[in-house]
Amino acid sequence: VVDGLKGLPEAITAVYPRTTVQTCIVHLIRNSLEFANYKDRKALTQALRPIYAAASAEAAEQALRDFAERPWGAKYPMIVQCWQRAWEHVIPFFVFPPDIRRVVYTTNAIESLNMQLRKIIKTRGHFPNDEAAVKLLWLALRNVLAKSVRSTFDWKSAMNQFAILFGERFTQAR
Template sequence: MTFTASLPDATVQTCIVHLLRHSLDFVSYKDRKPVATALKDIYRATDAEAAEKALTAFEGSEWGKRYKAIGQSWRRAWSEVIPFFAFPGEVRKIVYTTNQIEALNSKLRRAVRARGHFPNDDAAMKLLFLILNRAEKEWKMAPREWAMAKVQFAILYGERFTKAMA
């Protein structure tokens, strides 16, 4: 599967950090640093094709042969990994992890679960709006990579992005 320069509106991407953590679950403690270093060639590749070559190289390496489950888990998740490579490096530094998204989703789920039920859809939307406003006030500072990522998003998504930022 290859990606063109135009990105789809909705792309499913797995969290690279979670995939790495899952990979290291298969590794003995003393081998974690060298295996993590070997995996960097995959997620730091310039594009999906180079990443697949790096994955194949990892699978053929000493670490890949010793811990075959790592290559297998990356292959199983590959269709969710390759959307990551459609973005420029500046954007990858922002989207390589989904921890912030998962934290926000957790707050929303917790609020909905505590409420239990809603008389109508508007009531649910109002609650979610209030939770999002409160969560936004907790955000201290944007990551330093955000400035460069914004430029890349403006290039990739054009008016759609600039309207959202207004």
């Protein structure tokens, strides 16, 4: 899951060619709402829901067209353009079954994990060697994953779906 940084999706797929690049749906919604009046935001989020909750990419594309043709699309054409610009990185989301969608629709968990890892590294300053840094990160990951990340989501259902979709590419940590 990659949140819309220009050039980054191409760089990732160059290094990891089998990577699926997808934008963060939550950030796309938040970015869309930047174009709207505050009083309209709640209604707009409800109007955008059929797009990202669609059963398939085709249904989502139709929902986006419907949104564009309705009053909200006419009042806020920049929201439609925002979704259209990001569409290439939105449609991979619809390949996944609902169990995985609940896990990957936002990058907030990834950002939280990155923040915690940066905090650990920042407070330590310098390391005598790379092995010391790797060991510290491994311990931090073990502690974070044991208590928060996996329990936050319906991780077991998603794990089963990842194992089916990605086969040997998905390995369960022991």
